[in-house]
Amino acid sequence: MATSTTRRPSWRIVTPVLAVAAFGLAACTNSQESSDVKGTTPPVWTSSAAPGGESGGHGGAAAAPSETAAPSHGEDPGDVAGGLKTSLKNGAGAEVGTATIVQEGGHLVVTVEARGLTPGFHGLHFHQNGTCEGDFTSAGGHLQVGGATAHPASGDLTSLQVGADGSAKLVTRTDSVTLDNVKGKALIIHGGADNFGNIPPRYTREGGTGPDETTLATGDAGARAACGVVG
Known part of the structure; x- marks a missing residue:
């Protein structure tokens, strides 16, 4: 009878392999039992850091759902939301612009x-x-908060610069008035530039020097070109 050439695996080789396999099964099943309780499955993170700067890896604590971040500069969340707006119309009733005001x-x-x-x-x-x-004179004088009479007035804003094509856009800020102060008031674009009260003492006028009442009341901005009620 011919001698068989098939060799059985040596126990010296088989035993370590079986030991490694058994150890692997124990490691995978230990503390990893499936659960029918909702939300108990351990989180799994791969190739990235744990959310929120927490330590990652298997078995790490799950990050809590993120909340809507509060404003970083300390104001209430509602400060930026909402606001007021108006349509600006000329004397003929045609809309020539819009304005929005937010806190x-x-x-x-x-x-x-x-x-x-x-x-x-x-x-x-x-x-x-x-x-x-x-002619929009029904809107009265410039808004003065708290009975102030100084010029520039509380309601004075940065002048609107109109380009050669007749269009303009301005974004400006003021801390002289609040939303409550301007709600229901008129916003007016004048026909000329505002002097913001910059009248030198040597300015001469009939009857004396310095700004006259008209200059103080209007800023020399001239007629009222457009008007809208803020609401």
Whole structure:
């Protein structure tokens, strides 16, 4: 009879292999029993750090669902939301612009977009009355908060610069008034530039020197070119 050439595996080889396999099964099943309780499956993170800076790896604590982050500069979450707006119309009743006013912390952010205006600088003010009739003088004078009479007035804003094509966009901030102060008031674009009270003492006028009452009341910004009630 011919001698068989088939060799049985040596026990010296088989035994270590079986031991490694058994150890692997024990490691995988230890403390990894499946559960029918919702939410108890351990988190698994691969190739990235654990969320929220917590230590990663198998068995690490699951990160709590992220909350909506609070504003970083300390104001209430509602400070930036909402706001007010108005449509700005000329004396003929045609819309020539829009404005939005929102609260950001201790400031109002006023955004004005306009078109069809004369190129150059135009005074931009909140006025004390919420009416836009006729030539817009119904809106009264510049808004003054708390009975103040100084010029520039509380309602004075950065002048609106209109380009050669008649269009303009301005984003400006003010801490002189609040949303409550300007709600229901008129926002007016004037026909000329505001002097912001920069009248030198040598300025001469009939009857004396310095700014006259008209200059103090209007900032020399001229006629009222557009008006809208803030709401």
